[in-house]
Amino acid sequence: MLGFQLVQEGRIRLSITPEMKQSIHLLTLSGQELARYLQEAADENPVLELEEPFTLRPRLPRRLNQERFSSYDPLLQMKGAEPTLEQLLISQLRLQNLPPAMEKTAVYLAGCVNEDGYLTMELTEVVSARGISMPEAEAAMDILQSLDPPGVGARNLRECLLLQIRRDPFANQHAEHMVEEGLEELVRFHPGRAGTRLGITSQQAQAAYDYIACLDPKPCRSIGCTERAHYIIPDAVVQIRNGELSLRLNSAVVPRVSLNEACCRWIREIDADEVWSGRAAEARAIIRSVRMRRRTLMRVLAAIMTEQESFLREGPAGLKPLNLAIIAEVIGMHESTVSRAVNGKYVQTPHGVFELKAFFASGLETMNGEMASAPAVKLRLKELIRSERAERPYSDSQLTALLANEGIVISRRTVAKYREELQILPSLERKRWA
Incomplete structure (x- = not known):
């Protein structure tokens, strides 16, 4: 027979508070991500106040009149978006005075070219989609392949190389024949065997091979904009000054956070309800988490740069083996905390901008x-x-x-x-x- 009884049991359970979760989350964010997080928090909580980071005014050339350019706007100096590869090809087609039907087909083919410059659509599909004959599709493809850069509109690597060779007035005289014989022979190239097969000397075969190696198998990979530029703003700056290590966080990335004094005074005077008291407590928790993140990040950065001081003096050749356990032992923290502090952070050094993970090498x-x-x-x-x-x-x-x-x-x-x-x-x- 089943029954019920009360049992007293002692148990220890480790729990994590919401403020600790928030501190851990802020530690994993980069400087730019933290700035967005704080901006969203300030928009929702009027008790939290942000102070925009100080930015230096851009320096104008000495020859310019400062009074004349007092309204200088750095945003006007930004580079505009680059045209796409399709737009560049179409602009070349507009200058050729083609018949309207032929121009439409060539423009259609220009839209079927991938970012490397290869035509990704079969001509039979073009004939079916455009309702034209095969000779008309081939004529439009020839027009497309006559555009710049040489090799655009090719359907495979062999055709791409042949287009570049045939349009180069200084091309090697044996390069075209070598490509026509087959690209598989170029992988395991031997000048003696290649020269015997082509009926030329080994020196001529080597010269043709060197010329082919200089051709671009992806002629359009650097043309047009395929994705937005990715800018990295370092979270810290490390320098060697007078033989000593100098480390500082980049203050231009993260805005300063504080409490809105007027709002806090109003809350105290009217003895606000739990909603406003909770917002004030939330703002204080965010400020504490930001300060804790700064202290932790500084300790981790200082420990890493102290261990990798030879890198700062000698460059990548002076990089030493390092792992998270060593840094965790030095600063007296858990490895997971060091991992969160390192994740997504970049540092500017005398040898360039590096991700912090790059300093942890086997x-x-x-x-x-x-x-x-x-x-x-x-x-x-x-x-x-x-x-x-x-x-x-x-x-x-x-x-x-x-x-x-x-x-x-x-x-x-x-x-x-x-x-x-x-x-x-x-x-x-x-x-x-x-």
């Missing part, structure tokens, strides 16, 4: 017992390949031996992996035979 053990970071090994690998002889490039095994002579213990597979990440071809494809 390491390889050297013969003297020290550790070398993976980016530093990649940089050294790139330098070795750059200094090799074109006719006798280093194989992955030889690169492994060269790095071992410098005290870097690394396997051939890891060398091949780093080489592929650096987008460097294998030794056989880097070799120049003549």
